[in-house]
Amino acid sequence: MMIVIMIVTMVVVAALLLQLKDSSEPGKALEKLLPVYKVERDCILAKNGDLTIALQLELPEIFSLSSDEYETLHQIWVRAMKLLPPGVILHKQDWFTEEQFQPDFVNSSDSFFNSSSDRFFNERPVLEHHCYLMITRRAGTRPLSNAVFSNLLRPSLVAPGLLNEQEFLDFNDKVSQFSRLLSEGGFIKVIRLTDDQLAGSPQQAGLIERYCFLLHAQQAPMVRDICFKPELRIGENLCQLYTISSPDDLPGLCGSRLTYDKYSSDKAKFPIGFAASVGQLLSCNHIYNQFVVIEDTQKTLKKLETKRRRLQSLSAYSRENAIAREATNSFLNEAISQGRLPVKAHFNIMVWSSDADRQKELRNMASAALAQMDVVPRQTIKGAPQTYWCGLPGNAGALPANETFDTFAEQASCFFIQETTYKDSVSPFGVRLVDRQMGKPIHVDITDEPMRKGWISNRNKVVFGASGSGKSMFMCHLMRSYFELGAHAVIVDVGHSYEGLCQLVGGYYFTYDEKNPLCFNPFFIDEGDTLDTEKKESIKSLLVALWKKDDESFKRSEYVALSNALHRYFEYIDKNPAVFPCFDSFYDFLRDQYAKVLSQDGVKEKDFDFDNFLYVLRPFYGEGEYGFLLNARNRLDLFHQRFIVFELDSIKDHPILFPLVTIIIMELFVSKMRKLKGIRKVITIEEAWKAIAKSGMAEFMRYLYKTVRKFFGEAITVSQEVDDALSSPVVKEAILNNADTKILLDMRKFQNKFDQLQSVMGMPDKGKPMVLSLNKANDPKRRYREVYIDHGGVSMKVYGYEPSPQEYYAYTTEEKEKVLVKQFTAQCGGDMKKGIQALIAHQAKASA
Structure with missing residues (x-):
């Protein structure tokens, strides 16, 4: 029987080709064959009476879903399909087209970094993805026809009376309900296509025209020849078609996701969509068509029951009949016992290229992609015209019945493409990163957009990365992006990571030197500034850090005594303008004035050991060993300079200077932060863990992280010492709990400690396989590193950072x-x- 069908098909196709060949007006011949009658009211009406509503879907980004989210998305598809009435065909069409990245040279910034990055990425090959969903209501109760009777071969026109206004409204309501259910969970965004998007305009080709002539998105209208012999050719593009239409070719098992071996490890399995291999991972021009035919469940089960009885009668004559009977019986049992929705399904992939030399490569790529799904690759040659034709938007009703197989909605939806390419943030503020697959430049807002979407409640960040993970390179890129977008940046550095960047942007670069040490004056109040609670609290934190050791407690009575001392000191300064505010005058006031106040108030030594306090602070007074540190007469111009780096490498191991200088710099930043209204501020503390390891500074760090948020600012702490995060309660309480954005670079050196790190950071299980997949399958032809960004445990994603050669040499350490x-x-x-x-x-x- 199949041989007869193939022979008849060949004859009819040959007649069609002859018709097209003999026509002196190929455009007119195509117009006659085109099954679309008209496009109006945002619908496609076919000549056979079929009505189609087309939707555009925005899918989740690839490599961003967990196993549970894949399962949730799969269940949403199943529930949505059950809403559709019998006689409806679901046609999901995913376009993957090879494009070249084109920077906006006209409107882009002319900065040294941006221009070099634009030139570096210019014309980089990328794979664009567009997903469309066509829902077709077949006219009347007409069943699917055989391939021999495709409307490519027998175009026809039916009476308009087969579709009335009420039927249109009912179908429109069903599609609206389907769209709302599909949008549940926030995974998929549904947009209905308009008439112009379907039929096109003089300036831009519509979806129907794009499919006919294989035009890319945003491409101007163009007419191309369509040839079926000797091979399928559309214009200069040679096409190949591969179908999944026979039960013999299907995998033994299917599911909502697979384990992606490239990014998986023994400790974490990385999930990916079941059909991703024929989607985003197939790096060539291709269209993946997915058809699901919704039929009357009772009629289908009755028909299968009849088939089962017939096979039962014939089972004694053939083992194949007995096996088919058992399969049919199992299908019926599952449909009835578990309430499954029986459907007919068909899937096909069309790959194309204008390069004839690539045909073998495309054949190997498509076959390998199908094999990854455990599908037997089957190239369609004789039936290619009908298969191609039924993929035309609005023509799903021409799907040949002999090219479908019976299954359930649960299994059919496993073959749907569930992911798309990485997307640019809509926010103007952000940083340029690249996607994991092809290195496509992506504009990513890791600060404002997460706040706007409610993922985070503050902009603070922590960055962890082992030595050699590209941490310094990424942070230089992040700080440069902040600076060029108008932010004020203060950086506390150890290791000269920002020296080149600071020179290029014209910033201030301060290095601690024995001959010219950094000098500060936290007691001085600039003109126009005020002594508020935040200023007092920062000075108190500094005094406590000077006075107390790690293991010494700080009592409430001591806190009150210091508060009173500061209050009375600034009153004293106001009454005596000749006295210059600095640590020396503060020390003199304590010794000469405040000692009398304590004596009058009867403060006991056990409540506040005043003599001990003066003795410990003596080295910072006058000619003491550190007398220079807190008595600066010249103020640093932090207000006007937007990029300032304090390099403290020479004192990073000093037990007194390093933590004190660090906290003084942060206090200066807080002062700058209070004065700049409506301007973004950021402070970055590189490898400053020693400065915050003291329990006396924990309160100040917590105060800093909370205060920055109120003044349109953020604090970023960077370290390569993961053990500090695991062992220090100060780090956890003062920083991790107040930084909603966690950024991790290559953590493979800490795989054995990762569970503990995950617990301390509050990272959900979804993030573990992402972090452990960093840099596991990088393209050796490109120089880049991957980075994991977690926004409040809600949104997690991995990006790559790939600097241009100019950026690389500006940031290199x-x-x-x-x-x-x-x-x-x-x-x-x-x-x-x-x-x-x-x-x-x-x-x-x-x-x-």
């Missing part, structure tokens, strides 16, 4: 490379930008 940059900068008269360009040109010449 490799000593050898930094020396080269300085050498070429010196040769270019001290101009670092020209020096970097000269270095890159020299290396390109040497490699050539």
Whole structure:
């Protein structure tokens, strides 16, 4: 029987080809064959009376869903399909087209970094994805026809009376209910296509025209020849079709997701959509059509019951009949006992390329993609015209019945594409990263958009990354992006990571030196500033840090005594303008004035050991060992300078200076923060864990993290010492609990400690496989590192950071490379930008 059908099909297709060949007006011939009657009221009306409503779907981004979320999404599809009435065909069409990244050179910033990044990514190959869902209501009770009777071969027109206004309204209501249910959970966004989007306009091709001639999105209208012999060819594109239409080709098991081996490890399995291999992971031009035919359940079960009885009668004559009887019986039992929805399904992939030399490569890629789903690859050649034609939007009713198989909605929806490409943030504020698959540049807002969506309640961040993970490179890129978008940045650095960046943006770079040490004056109040509670609290935290050791407690009575001392000191300053506010005058006031107040009030030594307090603070007074530190006469211009780096590498191991200088810098930042209204502020503390390890500073850190949020600012703490996060209660209480955004780089060195780290950071289970997958399958042809970004445990995603050569040499911390940059900068008269360009040109010449 199948041989007869194939012969008849070949004959009819040959007649059709002859018709197209003989026509002196190919466009007119196509117009006659086109099954679409008209497009109006945002619907497609076919010549056979079928009515189609088309939707565009915005799917979740690839590599961003957990196993549970895949299962939830799968169940949403099943419930939505059960809403549709019998006679409806669900046609999901996913377009994947090869494009080239095109930066906006006209409107882009002319900064050294942005322009170099734009040139670096210009014309990078990327794979764009667009997902459409066509819901077709078949006219009357007409069943699916055989491939021989495709409307490609026998176009027809039915009476308009088959579709009345009430039927249209009822169908429209059903589609609206379907769309609302599909949008549940926030995974999928549904947008209904309009007439212009379906039929096109003089400026832009519509979906129907795009499918006919394989036009890319946003492409102008164009007419191409469609040839079926000797192979399927549309214009200059050679096409290949692969179908999943026979039960013999199906996998033994299917599910909502698979384990993606490239990103998985023994400790964590990385999930991906079951059909992702024929979707985003198939890196070529292709369209994946998914058809699900909803039929009357009772009629279908009755028909299968009849088939089962017939096979029962014939089972004695053939083992195949006995096996088919058992399969049919199992199908019926499952449908009735578990309330399954029986459907007919068909899936096909059409790949194409204008390069004839790529045909074998495309064949191998498509076959491998199907094999990853455990599907037997089957290329369709003779039936390619009908298969291609039924994929035309609005023509799902032409799907050949002999190209479908019986299954349930649960199994059919497993073959749906569930993910899409990474998307740009709509916010103007953000940082340029790349996607994991092809290195497509992505604009990502990791600050304002998460706040707006309610994922986080503050903008604070913590960054963890082992040595060599690309942490310094990423932080330089982040700080540069903040700066160029108008933010004020203060950075406490250890290791000279920001030296090159600071020079390029024209910032202040302060390095602690024995001959010219950093000097501060936390007691001085600038003109126009006020002594508020926050200022007093920061000074008190500083005094406690000077006075108390790690294991010494701080009593309530001592806190009250210090508060009174500061209050009376600033009253004393107001009454005596000749006295300059600094630590020396504060110490004199304590010794000469406040001692009498304590004596009059009868404060006992056990409540406040005043003599001990003065003795411990003596080294910071006058000619003491650290007398220079808190008595600065010249104020640093923090208010106007937008990029300031304090490099403390020379005192990073000093038990007294390092924590004190760090906390003084943070206090200065708080002062700057209070004055700048409506301007973004950020303070970054690089490897400053020693400064916050003291319990006396925990309150100040908590206060800083909470205060920054109120003044349109954020605090970022960076470290490569994961053990600090695991062992220090100060870190957990003062920082982790007040930083809603966690950023992790390569953590493979800490796999054995990751469960403990996950618990301390409050990371959900969804994030574990993402973190452990970092840099596991990087493209060796590109120089980049991956980064995991977690917003409040709600949104988790992995991106890549790929710097341009100019950015790389501006941010590099490799000593050898930094020396080269300085050498070429010196040769270019001290101009670092020209020096970097000269270095890159020299290396390109040497490699050539």
